[in-house]
Amino acid sequence: xxxxxxxxxxxxxxxALACSSTITLSTIGARAWLVEAPGGFDLPxxxxxxxxxxxxxxxxxxxxxxxxxxxxxVLFRQIPPDETAVRARLHAAWEQAQAIHPQxxxxxxxxxYGGEHAIDLDAVCRHTGFSARExxxxxHQSQYTVFALGSAPGFGYLHGLDPQLATPxxxxxxxxxxxxxxxxxGAQAGVSALTGPNGWNAIGYAELEVFDPLADSxxxxxxxxxxxxLPQRIEL
Numbered sequence: 001x002x003x004x005x006x007x008x009x010x011x012x013x014x015x016a017l018a019c020s021s022t023i024t025l026s027t028i029g030a031r032a033w034l035v036e037a038p039g040g041f042d043l044p045x046x047x048x049x050x051x052x053x054x055x056x057x058x059x060x061x062x063x064x065x066x067x068x069x070x071x072x073x074v075l076f077r078q079i080p081p082d083e084t085a086v087r088a089r090l091h092a093a094w095e096q097a098q099a100i101h102p103q104x105x106x107x108x109x110x111x112x113y114g115g116e117h118a119i120d121l122d123a124v125c126r127h128t129g130f131s132a133r134e135x136x137x138x139x140h141q142s143q144y145t146v147f148a149l150g151s152a153p154g155f156g157y158l159h160g161l162d163p164q165l166a167t168p169x170x171x172x173x174x175x176x177x178x179x180x181x182x183x184x185x186g187a188q189a190g191v192s193a194l195t196g197p198n199g200w201n202a203i204g205y206a207e208l209e210v211f212d213p214l215a216d217s218x219x220x221x222x223x224x225x226x227x228x229x230l231p232q233r234i235e236l
C-alpha cells in the first residue's frame with residue numbers, strides 16, 4: 001500500500017467526483033493519481049485493480065504503477081497538462097478493466113500459535129467471544145490471498161480472514177514486536193516483516209524471512225499469491 005501523508009492527498013475536483021459513480025480519484029502531488037475502487041475490502045475489487053494496472057502499464061507516459069489494497073497509485077513521467085483528460089482516461093480504463101485471476105504461488109507458513117509471542121491472543125478472544133483454540137482453528141483453516149505489499153519491505157496485506165475473527169488494531173502499539181509474528185489487523189491477516197512498533201494483534205509466530213534483499217526475488221510474497229498457515233505447535 002502506498003505510504004503517504006494526509007497533507008499530500010487532494011480530492012479530485014468537484015466535476016470529477018460528480019461524474020464518478022465507480023472509482024474515486026485523488027491527486028497526490030502534481031504527477032500522481034490515486035484510483036480507489038468502489039466497495040469494500042473484497043477480492044473482486046482487488047482483481048479489478050490488478051486488471052486496471054495491466055491496462056495502464058502500456059502507456060508510455062506512465063512511470064510506475066503501485067497497487068495497494070483496493071487502490072492503485074498511477075505515477076506519470078511528466079505533469080499531465082490536462083486534468084480532465086486524465087480523469088476521463090482513468091474512468092474509461094476502469095470501465096474496461098475485467099477482474100483477473102493471477103495464478104500466484106501457494107506459500108505454506110508453519111506457525112507456533114499461542115505461547116510467549118501471542119501477546120494479543122487473549123484480546124482477540126475477548127473481542128470475538130471465541131476460545132483461544134477456536135481462534136487458532138478459524139485462523140489456520142482459512143486460505144488467504146496477498147492483496148498488496150507495503151508498510152515494510154515484503155509485508156503482505158492478506159485477505160481471507162474469517163470475518164468473525166476481525167479485531168481492531170491496538171490503540172497503543174507494541175513497541176518491539178518480533179519479525180515473523182503472525183497477526184490480525186482489522187479484517188486482515190499478516191506476518192510482521194520487521195522487528196519494531198506494531199499495532200496489529202499477535203496470535204502466533206513463524207520462523208521465516210518475508211524479505212531478503214540479497215535474494216533474486218527479495219520479497220517472499222507477491223500480489224495474487226495464496227497463503228496457508230499450518231499449525232506447527234499450539235501452546236494455549
